[in-house]
Amino acid sequence: MAQRTRRRKNLRDTTPSQKLLLRGPVLWFPYCVLIVDRRGSTNRRAANTSCVSTASGSSFRTGSRSPGVDGFKADRVARQRIPVLNRQTEDLRLPSIVGIVLCCFPNGANLFDTTAGLCQPYRGRQAAPSTSSKSETLARLLLVFIVFALPVRAAANLQDFLNGLMQNQKGNVLVSDPRTGCLLAVWNSREAFGAAYPPGSTAKLFTATAAMQEGLVSPSEEIFCRRVPELLGEPFHCSHPAADGPYNLASALANSCNYFFVRLSLRISAAQLAHWFAAFGLGSPPGQVRIEADDAGKARAALGEEGATLSSAQLLLAYSAFANRGQAYRLVRGSPHGRPRAATKAAPTDPALIVRLRPETLEVLSAGLEGCVRFGTCQASAVEGIRIAGKTGTAAARDSSGVTHAWFVGYAPVNKPEIALVVFLERGTGRHDAASLAGRIFKFYFGHSSESRVIPAKLVLGERGGAGIQLVGP
Numbered sequence: 001m002a003q004r005t006r007r008r009k010n011l012r013d014t015t016p017s018q019k020l021l022l023r024g025p026v027l028w029f030p031y032c033v034l035i036v037d038r039r040g041s042t043n044r045r046a047a048n049t050s051c052v053s054t055a056s057g058s059s060f061r062t063g064s065r066s067p068g069v070d071g072f073k074a075d076r077v078a079r080q081r082i083p084v085l086n087r088q089t090e091d092l093r094l095p096s097i098v099g100i101v102l103c104c105f106p107n108g109a110n111l112f113d114t115t116a117g118l119c120q121p122y123r124g125r126q127a128a129p130s131t132s133s134k135s136e137t138l139a140r141l142l143l144v145f146i147v148f149a150l151p152v153r154a155a156a157n158l159q160d161f162l163n164g165l166m167q168n169q170k171g172n173v174l175v176s177d178p179r180t181g182c183l184l185a186v187w188n189s190r191e192a193f194g195a196a197y198p199p200g201s202t203a204k205l206f207t208a209t210a211a212m213q214e215g216l217v218s219p220s221e222e223i224f225c226r227r228v229p230e231l232l233g234e235p236f237h238c239s240h241p242a243a244d245g246p247y248n249l250a251s252a253l254a255n256s257c258n259y260f261f262v263r264l265s266l267r268i269s270a271a272q273l274a275h276w277f278a279a280f281g282l283g284s285p286p287g288q289v290r291i292e293a294d295d296a297g298k299a300r301a302a303l304g305e306e307g308a309t310l311s312s313a314q315l316l317l318a319y320s321a322f323a324n325r326g327q328a329y330r331l332v333r334g335s336p337h338g339r340p341r342a343a344t345k346a347a348p349t350d351p352a353l354i355v356r357l358r359p360e361t362l363e364v365l366s367a368g369l370e371g372c373v374r375f376g377t378c379q380a381s382a383v384e385g386i387r388i389a390g391k392t393g394t395a396a397a398r399d400s401s402g403v404t405h406a407w408f409v410g411y412a413p414v415n416k417p418e419i420a421l422v423v424f425l426e427r428g429t430g431r432h433d434a435a436s437l438a439g440r441i442f443k444f445y446f447g448h449s450s451e452s453r454v455i456p457a458k459l460v461l462g463e464r465g466g467a468g469i470q471l472v473g474p
Helices: 002-012 016-023 025-031 038-049 071-078 097-102 134-154 158-165 189-194 200-213 249-255 258-265 270-279 295-302 312-323 359-374 430-445
Strands: 050-052 059-061 171-177 182-187 389-396 404-412 419-425 457-461 467-471
Touching: 158 171, 158 182, 158 430, 171 189, 171 312, 171 430, 182 189, 189 312, 200 249, 200 258, 200 270, 200 295, 200 312, 200 359, 200 389, 200 404, 200 430, 249 258, 249 359, 258 295, 270 295, 312 359, 312 404, 312 419, 359 389, 389 430, 404 430, 419 430
Parallel strands: none
Antiparallel strands: 171 182, 171 419, 389 404, 404 419, 457 467
8 A cells, every 4th residue: 555655656746758658658659669670779789888088088888987087076077978879870770759759848858868869868967957948848748749649630540430431321331451351440230241232233243254264255355335235225225435446355344334244144154154153152141143044134144233132241252352363251350440551460261262263364354443443434443553453333222213222342452452342332323422432441541531540650671681660651
């Protein structure tokens, strides 16, 4: 009890800077990045202890008595010590941020010893009383607030951003790390995992995969779009701009050409189409796949209008398998904070889905999905400097109301995916509504939005093993 009382008294007697250290690690610790490698730490010790005396010109170590100086008269010399960075400390990359911050407070420099000598206190010497005025102290506190408090507000996490984005929307969103299946953010998870809807044009990826894998189409084959498929009529007319020339498989996928895919469906049997839908994990509850054998039934299934329903989670898993070149991991809830760019460190379990695809299929269709974002129906999801692959879908509601559901599903960066997402809206179109929301999520994640979080830093190794700081950018 007495020990606890003394501890409380000591806490009351601490200076503001000491209280910052004791009570405020949540504020300063995430931003105080210290890079210490084996050689760097040795060099820091050398920098801290190697000093010269300007009074006598003799060198000595900190804490020892200088030759020719009697007793504690060495203190007089110690006041004139100048830290020396010798040749071994040339790769000292970063002084302690903590020490710099403590210098903002009266007597703060006496609490922390920076390795570059910015705020170096002298051992064995009483600190001089502070002469800072109240205005100077307030100014220093304001500086610390700007350095710490504002970035904390700016560092809104991905889940918070998604909550605000979907506040007035009816639908669901899943954002995952396709490398592990870790969910980074979720909106309306019950519906995302439990409700099934027609996939719309997002199903064209599976139709194109079936045609490629079964050898029914060549990547270089071209078909002129005549806008209205003869088999299905005007309700299924193409919505993309008039084409200057014929489409091949990749460009037809990028522009979501209904005419091209209806023609393609005539070459694929219902069994083949059902097989490749199932290969991507579709057909199990809550969704189902029942493709009619007649040409019109196959054509509507190939466009994602009839014959198949799926949940957002199933669609995300299918596209994640394509992003990972044939395998996807079970979707699991990640950090409760949903921090952006926070890939889980845990090794993924065995893949929940494995699809064996030829390299040519992956190459051609990946180009089609990337083209969809660059110049096709997904342009609203584009982010400058980031290679994004995606597909939109617009499907008629099953209640015959005439309204349409909107889909977007995609991943980025194309060459090394670290984020995959699916957006479903109960009312809207894929091109204008779902893709636009997806674009805002991508921009936030990759730091291209005014609402984005502060870009974190990571440790990198320089030449010859020297450690340094690098911002994690796109």
